[in-house]
Amino acid sequence: MFGAGVIVLLLLLAGLAPGAGAQPLEELIQLLDVPDVFVQYDAMERIGAMGPAAASAVPALVPFLDHPHPALRANALWALGMIGPAAVDAAPGMAARLTDGEPVVQHMAVWALTQAGAEAWRHAAMDDALPVLEAMLSAGDVQLRNVALGAVSEIGPRAHPLVPRLRMMVQSSGAASVDPQAAHYAVYALAAVGEAAVSALAEALGSSDVVTRLLAAEALGRIGPAAAEAAPALAAALADPRPEVHWAAFDALVAVGPAAVPALADLVQDTSQRDDARHLGLLALGEMGAAAVQAAPVLIRLLGEEAWWRPALQALGSMGAAAGPFLMEAMTDPDPFIAWTSAFLLREAGEAAVSAGGERSAGYLFSALAHDDADIRQVAVWGLGVAAAAGAASAEAAVPALIGALGDEARAVRLEAQMALWRQGPAVVPL
Structure with a gap:
């Protein structure tokens, strides 16, 4: 038989958590003081179902994070997570549950902290969080993986030790046996990690899954100049057959800025490349303007080629003085x-x-x-x-x-x- 905490988590992840009755919040808070586990459990469910409107119940829920009964610890976390960012004051107590002896409580702590937002995760020690997140990412349960991926997106750069695991999830995005959404969420998570994930995101540009390629290009664009390492892969992605992907790569290259110029210069003079990719490369150099001036000698040489002098002229003109x-x-x-x-x-x-x-x-x-x-x-x-x-x-x-x-x-x-x-x-x- 599943314990009560497991049932709460499963109901939550399935979107079937109980709804609230019409009982006023003040009465529900008072019920938390009744020395009956079932009454307290029910009161938490009703409080949580009220969502952010139950923010005033946060102080009354916090003591239950240390309750001897794992079902009540898990349910208190669920209620706090449902309250969302308004429960951020409970973040230290929620973070402490990452080392709980019950996995279901650990998982619920991850979910609750994520619902409370990035500010809540700042109270969590990564030494406590990373082992739990690693286990959730490796789990066979899709919903658990998605909860962990959402957590990484909120944690950001401090989650960089998880990049190898996230990379593996992205690498498997084209496999028929893998949930493609997990790979897509993994790309979002890598984007949140930032500079430490650039190599993995650059690799994702070569995925057989078009959505993964698109998300990776967009993510690198959001990282901006710190994604310089990915410039060659982004330049290659200008040849992607899907317009949404090659235009996302275009935007990302412009966002990377001067560090992307050598890769673009190599592309536009490479006669083995597709013409449409070379045109996009010239447009990107033109979009950068004076920041791309180191490519000027390449563009000047292209002025002597019948097929390329016009876009080269435009790019040079944009560089100004x-x-x-x-x-x-x-x-x-x-x-x-x-x-x-x-x-x-x-x-x-x-x-x-x-x-x-x-x-x-x-x-x-x-x-x-x-x-x-x-x-x-x-x-x-x-x-x-x-x-x-x-x-x-x-x-x-x-x-x-x-x-x-x-x-x-x-x-x-x-x-x-x-x-x-x-x-x-x-x-x-x-x-």
Whole structure:
């Protein structure tokens, strides 16, 4: 025969806990003082069924957490759990039941603390909680596992020793013999653990179960920059055939930020990858803007490819002034389209893009003055004028070059040179 506490737990997990009568809460609290186990048990059930409205009964329930009868300890925990976060003051007593000699009381303590919320779990010592949770996660009972998974979600990073067990649950998500919901709840739990679970979540992106993949990508996005380790797996997930998954991976990569840029740069230049995945990678780099500037050299190379120059151009354009040094260098590229497009982007990025490059980058502008394309020469003249005025290039070197541009065959270049010299002010007088 099951003990009374076992019956309470089974009824709870099955959603069949008794409902409350119309008896006022004050009377039920008084019944807890009646020295009769059955009367007290019934009063607890009725109090618990009232839910948060029974918050004033918490002080009267707490003493029963130490009652000699396990059924009353379990039922007191059930009632406190039903009251929910309003029972947080009872958390120390509930946490003490994690080491109860009766497993059913331990399990009910896990459930009650979880119902009371993350604040309640802060009163629990992990040395007490982890063995109970490990046993529940390993149990054959689906409901017990789900209660433990809910607990991990409330505990958060302190539950990191359970990551190997949670990883095993996720790995089995595609097996026909496994409840898929358990794997899904395990992903939620891993997300709550946070950075310590990143490796397991990255692995989950390869699951045969689409919901598991989706939840893993979303979880990594919530973890954000701390999920940098998962960037290669997220980049690979951009090729996932399910739109909801590859867009979740896209959002996660953007949330990870600069640490994801190397993985995205590798993806977008990998010709063995699917085109749609490469496009998403370029979109992600563009979404990051200046934070993705380390990928600028890769994007500049893609400007020379017919199928990729447009999305690469958009991504570079989103980087603004930060891309300036790379664009000035690319103005000397032997591919005329790359050189011209880089000049266009530099002018669009404005004066800050020129100043960001410093004297080394200004050297590329001197080289671009000799380009065959008048548009590129015009941007080079403009850039040198900006750089010299801002101190990013030597005026002694820039002004003679600008004076030389006054004789350029292209009228637009000559006019640009006049404006560039005008902005130098007194610096041109000795010359």
